[in-house]
Amino acid sequence: MxxxxxxxxxxxxxxxxxxxxxxxxxxxxxxxTPAPVNIIYLIGDGMGYGQISSLIMEHAVNGASYRASEINRIKYMGIATTYSADSKVTDSAAGGTALATGEKTNNGTVGINAAGDTLSSVMIYARNIGKSTGIVTNTPILDATPAAFYAHVEKRSQWDEIAVQMTQCGFDILMGEGLEHFNARKDGKDLTQVFKDKGYVFCDTWEQASAVQKADKMVALTDIGEVYPHAVSKAIELLEKKNNPKGFFLMIEEARIDGWGHENDAKGMVAEMEIMDQVMKVILDYADSHPGTLIVITADHETGGTSIGYDGMPAFKTKGHSGTVVPVFAYGPGQELFMGLMDNVDIPKKLFRLLGK
Ligand SMILES: [Zn+2]
Structure with missing residues (x-):
């Protein structure tokens, strides 16, 4: 006994x-810490502390009425360095590759490291362990940041090749721009048909995409930038309706912050950060109603050397990217892993770890 x-x-x-x-x-x-069921990875292209400051300051000082930005809802924050394998100042190809795969590469290269090895992204890993997957961007979906999650090319400009690789990625929901690289190609191939043959619902207008109520797989290649927060909502809705008990991994890119930085356009940047705020609201509200959801928000690099001038508006130091550190925000299960100073490659490494790798 x-x-x-x-x-x-x-x-x-x-x-x-x-x-x-x-x-x-x-x-x-x-x-x-419980592992998240869903992961939403939001990348603001070119979104450094100047851009974040412009959003917060606009709401706090210049707004018609004071309203907290969505960032006020997030308590867990970190700082990330962004240098690439060959430069203190990264481009979006090396920055995207670092954020997608956890490895640095040379500027201009997507999904291949400096030694020439092919890299695999955290979203490919999520797909392989049975999660549903999606990408939404308000730029051509072939551009460096989204491409880093599914493509492997020596030069980021190889869009026709990236488009072919996108047809092979197996992700469920793909929304962005760049239709002509699928249906009006130099090699004459119709990649829209390739998607249809693989069982995707194919949409080339927002009217079609917004009317889709349920789809196992969907590709929408149209002016997503015009309807961006709605497109993010639609992607989440379609992923949610798949009812996958293993959840989903969604990568969202707010690509246009970078462009306003390159143009040194203060008003454009403030307006774009307001769109970013709307996207943050969509995903934070979703996480609040679906507690197994982890949100990680960061940037591939800062653009414009942006600070806030005495007039309370963005002021710029360069027409290019800068090497300043960028913010990391986390919300949901696993959020405490994203505190403190880290390197950009550490972010996907933490995500891999939360996915059980
Ligand atoms: Zn840029």
């Missing part, structure tokens, strides 16, 4: 073993 003491020791051992196996899988540092 077991004594009370033996039973206690047995119970304690079981609890300890359970903790070890759990933490060894997800949290080697021993912290117990």
């Amino acid at each position: 077991k004594t009370k003491f033996t039973r206690s020791i047995l119970a304690l051992t079981i609890v300890m073993l359970a903790n070890i196996s759990c933490s060894a899988m997800l949290f080697p540092d021993g912290k117990d």
